[in-house]
Amino acid sequence: MRLSEIIRLVWLNLSQNKFKVVLTSVGIIVGSATIMLVLAIGTGSREEVAEQFKNLNAGAIDVTYGGEAQSGGGSDWFSSMFSFGGGEMPSFGGDGGSGMPSFGGGMPSFGGGSGGMPSFGGSSGGGMPSFGGGSGSGRSSGGSRSSSGGSGMPSFGGFGGGSNGDDLILTQADCDLLMEEVDGITDATISYTTTTSVEGGDLSSATYYTIAGVLDNYAQISNLSMAIGSFLTQENDESKEKVCVLGANVATEIFGSAYAAYDGIVYIDDRPYVVSGVLEEMGTVASGISPDTAIFIPYQTGIKYVTGESIRPTITVIAADVNNVSAVMEDVNAVLEETYEGSAFGLSDAGSKMEAATTSNQTLTLLLYSMAAIVFIVGGIGIMNVLFVSVKERTNEIGILKALGCSRKDILMEFLLEASCISFVGACIGVLLSLGITPAVELFHVRVSLSAQGAMLSLVFGVITGTVFGFYPAYKASRLVPVVALNQE
Amino acid sequence: MAMIEMRGINKGYMLGEERLPILKNVDFSVEKGEYVAILGPSGSGKTTFMNIIGCMDVMDSGEYYLDGVAIHETKERDLTEIRNKKIGFIFQNYQLIPTYNVMQNIIMPLLMRGMSHQDAETRCLETVRLLGLDQRVEHKPNELSGGQKQRVSIARALVGQPAILLADEPTGALDQTSGKEVLKLFSEINEMGNTIVMITHDLSVAKTAKRIVRIVDGQLME
Numbered sequence: 001m002r003l004s005e006i007i008r009l010v011w012l013n014l015s016q017n018k019f020k021v022v023l024t025s026v027g028i029i030v031g032s033a034t035i036m037l038v039l040a041i042g043t044g045s046r047e048e049v050a051e052q053f054k055n056l057n058a059g060a061i062d063v064t065y066g067g068e069a070q071s072g073g074g075s076d077w078f079s080s081m082f083s084f085g086g087g088e089m090p091s092f093g094g095d096g097g098s099g100m101p102s103f104g105g106g107m108p109s110f111g112g113g114s115g116g117m118p119s120f121g122g123s124s125g126g127g128m129p130s131f132g133g134g135s136g137s138g139r140s141s142g143g144s145r146s147s148s149g150g151s152g153m154p155s156f157g158g159f160g161g162g163s164n165g166d167d168l169i170l171t172q173a174d175c176d177l178l179m180e181e182v183d184g185i186t187d188a189t190i191s192y193t194t195t196t197s198v199e200g201g202d203l204s205s206a207t208y209y210t211i212a213g214v215l216d217n218y219a220q221i222s223n224l225s226m227a228i229g230s231f232l233t234q235e236n237d238e239s240k241e242k243v244c245v246l247g248a249n250v251a252t253e254i255f256g257s258a259y260a261a262y263d264g265i266v267y268i269d270d271r272p273y274v275v276s277g278v279l280e281e282m283g284t285v286a287s288g289i290s291p292d293t294a295i296f297i298p299y300q301t302g303i304k305y306v307t308g309e310s311i312r313p314t315i316t317v318i319a320a321d322v323n324n325v326s327a328v329m330e331d332v333n334a335v336l337e338e339t340y341e342g343s344a345f346g347l348s349d350a351g352s353k354m355e356a357a358t359t360s361n362q363t364l365t366l367l368l369y370s371m372a373a374i375v376f377i378v379g380g381i382g383i384m385n386v387l388f389v390s391v392k393e394r395t396n397e398i399g400i401l402k403a404l405g406c407s408r409k410d411i412l413m414e415f416l417l418e419a420s421c422i423s424f425v426g427a428c429i430g431v432l433l434s435l436g437i438t439p440a441v442e443l444f445h446v447r448v449s450l451s452a453q454g455a456m457l458s459l460v461f462g463v464i465t466g467t468v469f470g471f472y473p474a475y476k477a478s479r480l481v482p483v484v485a486l487n488q489e
Numbered sequence: 490m491a492m493i494e495m496r497g498i499n500k501g502y503m504l505g506e507e508r509l510p511i512l513k514n515v516d517f518s519v520e521k522g523e524y525v526a527i528l529g530p531s532g533s534g535k536t537t538f539m540n541i542i543g544c545m546d547v548m549d550s551g552e553y554y555l556d557g558v559a560i561h562e563t564k565e566r567d568l569t570e571i572r573n574k575k576i577g578f579i580f581q582n583y584q585l586i587p588t589y590n591v592m593q594n595i596i597m598p599l600l601m602r603g604m605s606h607q608d609a610e611t612r613c614l615e616t617v618r619l620l621g622l623d624q625r626v627e628h629k630p631n632e633l634s635g636g637q638k639q640r641v642s643i644a645r646a647l648v649g650q651p652a653i654l655l656a657d658e659p660t661g662a663l664d665q666t667s668g669k670e671v672l673k674l675f676s677e678i679n680e681m682g683n684t685i686v687m688i689t690h691d692l693s694v695a696k697t698a699k700r701i702v703r704i705v706d707g708q709l710m711e
Binding site: 013 | 543546572578580586587589593600601602605606645
């Protein structure tokens, strides 16, 4: 029999049993909808991971002072209580401080200040001797190496000699040192964050925002792009200018739009800052500073006016070769450990984070695929059962066809095509169903990224499943003995 | 050679471990253009005999030649083609496919030969007219009377111009008037040169045939 005629007969049979077709295909409908959503959720989560990592350079290595280093013989409680210039204590340091010291944070710190209080530090740093211990291994950022840090408040951490304790603060000098000493680094930057109150624009009251002190190269290293204006410059940093760059969400929240924010004034810790630019919306990020919700200010400006020395900065170095990140990490660690003997540093690379997130994502996707496969198998078994019943019901018809000279091949083909068509109809309904379900899934904050490819794949899988599971009943039908089939009531 | 030539046909069924013989050493022949009635009571083996003639069942032993083809040596795959091209079946209970309309039922044997739908419809128009089904081609079997259904069945058997027409109790499910019409039709078809083998238990029906063969207890008697 011609294929076109078999298809015509299949159509004839199916069109006269529409309800049966829909009921038979329920399994495939669910299976197809599942696989479509699985693909969409898988793709959505991949996109989300990619978006979270889009401002991360694959060769980026973050270095922080770990604090795991052994403290010297000194008392830790003292260092924690009197860590002048460190931790979250407001600092007296800085030469341009307000007239009165800030007591925020509970404990005073005694840094320098050109205001009304005498400075114990000195803006050049190193003005105060370190009580950190005699070995000198616990260099403080307030010490000589922190000269670029401005308010050079010495560290009192770690009495009794030995290593630094918890008060070591990485500085721009460490950044420069790494650039000089470690091969295979293309760039390095240092940044820190704090949270402080911000006023201005449309804000009716002071609101707390993340303030990030960064260098001019931070935007390039973090792949940030500007919506309007320009990023912070080296000159801004050196002159400790009160300028800032707003994240997209911050700009919208404070001024209503990026355009309105540009050249506006925001008050950070009661000091006016000119908005020199607004970032493009970057979305959520996997780690580090979330650019959309942060206000970026020059590194030194932040130390001078906002944080003092009470910062815990992160140095970010960029490995030239992403395949050589491990070696660079080892070198960075070695240089820092040599410089700060006995100290431990936390190093993490963006590649590992990406890999971990990707692996986790793959596991999730695999799990979802497994679920879809199970649903398909169940759906396929459903089709097989219904087709068996159908063959049983139509045994007499098969007998007639055989008596009239219909070949086994034609009967097999007819039943197989029926199974395929039922599956196809089911798969189409499943795809449509998934489109309907998607908004409901998105209500649970699951990112669903529907695609034509996903729809095609679920159609193909649906048809294949139905056809595979429909084969056995079709085969049984084709093997019926004519005289037996014909006499079947 | 005769249209049907059977020698020493034996057929039986197993009942548990015991073999129940149905046909016993049957010899039978039908010449081209003959109209033969096989007459026998229920359980005499006439349906089994017809199934063997119609190549729907296999004999245990014996030789069977249909239009020169050695059926006893033919495989199932080839028997399908023989059923399609050489045999036209007319069943007691019509055996029409309920989901197809009259035309679709009639053209089925032609479609199975690889003919297109349109060619098959064109070809069967004359047969449809001959059997007075012109106005019924779009109807489903459940919209027809018994006599009309049997005429559809006859049309389906005739449309492929087979070597023989095999009719199993063709008037068994019909009223007297419709039965007579069908038998008249058989005579006309036979007059046109078609070979007909009819199986019946009714002597009055058998008498419309030109030759009567009795089957009793699995054996044939002229």
